[in-house]
Amino acid sequence: MDHLPAIIDLARQQAAGDQSGHDFAHIQRVAANARQLLTAYPDADQDLVLSTAYLHDYYDEKLVANTTAAKAALVQTLRTAVGLTQERIDQITFIIDHMSFSKNIETHQHLPLAGQIVQDADRLDALGAVGIFRAIRYGATHGNPDYDPHIPPRQELTAANYRQPSTIVNHFYEKLFKLAATMNTPIGRQMATERTAFMKQFIKEYFQEIGK
Ligand code: ADP
Numbered sequence: 001m002d003h004l005p006a007i008i009d010l011a012r013q014q015a016a017g018d019q020s021g022h023d024f025a026h027i028q029r030v031a032a033n034a035r036q037l038l039t040a041y042p043d044a045d046q047d048l049v050l051s052t053a054y055l056h057d058y059y060d061e062k063l064v065a066n067t068t069a070a071k072a073a074l075v076q077t078l079r080t081a082v083g084l085t086q087e088r089i090d091q092i093t094f095i096i097d098h099m100s101f102s103k104n105i106e107t108h109q110h111l112p113l114a115g116q117i118v119q120d121a122d123r124l125d126a127l128g129a130v131g132i133f134r135a136i137r138y139g140a141t142h143g144n145p146d147y148d149p150h151i152p153p154r155q156e157l158t159a160a161n162y163r164q165p166s167t168i169v170n171h172f173y174e175k176l177f178k179l180a181a182t183m184n185t186p187i188g189r190q191m192a193t194e195r196t197a198f199m200k201q202f203i204k205e206y207f208q209e210i211g212k
């Protein structure tokens, strides 16, 4: 049975109204990225990749007040309403629980191939023109300045300082320009490298315009 339409509906309901950069458009782009990456992995578990891509932010701390309760509710719905097996649910939640940027800052979490693909798909959505929009949106929502010559970029992100305020331009140096090197799949790394070159061009132009 094809469970994906029901999973897509769940993801759409959950992401409705999000303003933090994790709206349903983000979810759809991640799923589209995952489909593109899958073309290089015909033997990967496509159903697991796509199910997880749609659900990857479902119980994220940025989106729900109580992640434990939201995860429990999702697991229950997947079991009873969608009809997934417990084994399938465990595969999906294992990937979600270990793939996020913040979970991987200090310790690298090993993911199965399906998880590596979803993680690459999510990271690609922080890069390129889309990534520029998302960084500006995030920074503006959090009241961060575009750029401030008195606030140097942090050399190293840690779990403790990741959510501390910075400038939007700093975010490119602190995180976004480093993402391409962390990609799991060669095709993902290639796409990330191209998107990063575009972002570097954008920042270069910005500094030229402001005379820095
Ligand atoms: P995720 O785990 O999905 O990467 P984040 O909240 O860290 O979640 O990122 C969501 C988006 O917001 C990404 O595009 C990311 O680059 C951007 N973002 C995160 N932190 C900052 C920041 N301090 N300044 C600007 N953009 C940010």
Ligand code: NI
Pocket (backbone or CB within 6 Å): 022, 026, 030, 056, 057, 122
């Ligand atoms: Ni995401």
